[in-house]
Amino acid sequence: MVEIPESHPRYESLKTRESLVERVEEGITSKAGLIAHGRGEMFDYLLGERTIDSAKKAEKKAIDVILKAENPVISINGNVAALVPAEIVSLSQRLKAKLEVNLFHRSEERINKIAELLKKDGAKKIYGTGKPDAEIPGLEHERALCSKEGIYSADVVLVPLEDGDRAKALKEMGKTVITIDLNPISRTAKTADISIIDNIVRAVPNMIDLEPLSGKEFDNSENLSQTLDHMCERLKELSKDI
């Protein structure tokens, strides 16, 4: 791992990049995961690299919905495992949600490595390993493969850093879909019932501590509009500094 001096103005961001590169070398994160992360960083810039109010509201609502669910499942991919392994295990324990490894670039070897990593961080059971026994309808290829006891029968699914097709297919199965995605105009963000527009490295720790938002109206489209307004305002502010 390249040494990053703590004095570097982008220390945190560079450290995160380095740890992702290391996870790619270990075979946990896909190479495409690095590209996905770069896209996310760009949107994080527009947020101001902080959790904005609309994101905090979505995080609280997500906690409420997951706590009330009968069979909630958190879907884990290579980026989630690299960025917040211990935190996602803590969140699943707080919310009594199952953890299932579900990959876009599926390989048995990577699934097992991710499951081992999460177990080292305290996860008792990981779904999605071994032979898949269910398929998400309407999705081509191996992206559809999942666990009957996990994602297939879940009523609420948290799918961080997801691709739009799978989020849509899960919605079509009648599930409540929650995402964490820095891009407020991604298909996933527009498809989900609750879209948390925040960096997963902030969102998951927040969700371990935040109180649920219950009994209050939550309008995902309105929340996404507020996020886009925030980004536009920030761009206008930035243009004054040039």
Ligand code: PTJ
């Ligand atoms: O491990 P695999 O094989 O399942 O692959 C995972 C990736 C992420 C490569 C795969 O799902 C993929 O290609 O995803 P997309 O379609 O690029 O979507 C990822 C979304 O996550 C994009 O909208 C990014 O802006 C967003 N994103 C990237 N980094 C972060 C993020 N959102 C929150 N926090 C981040 N750190």
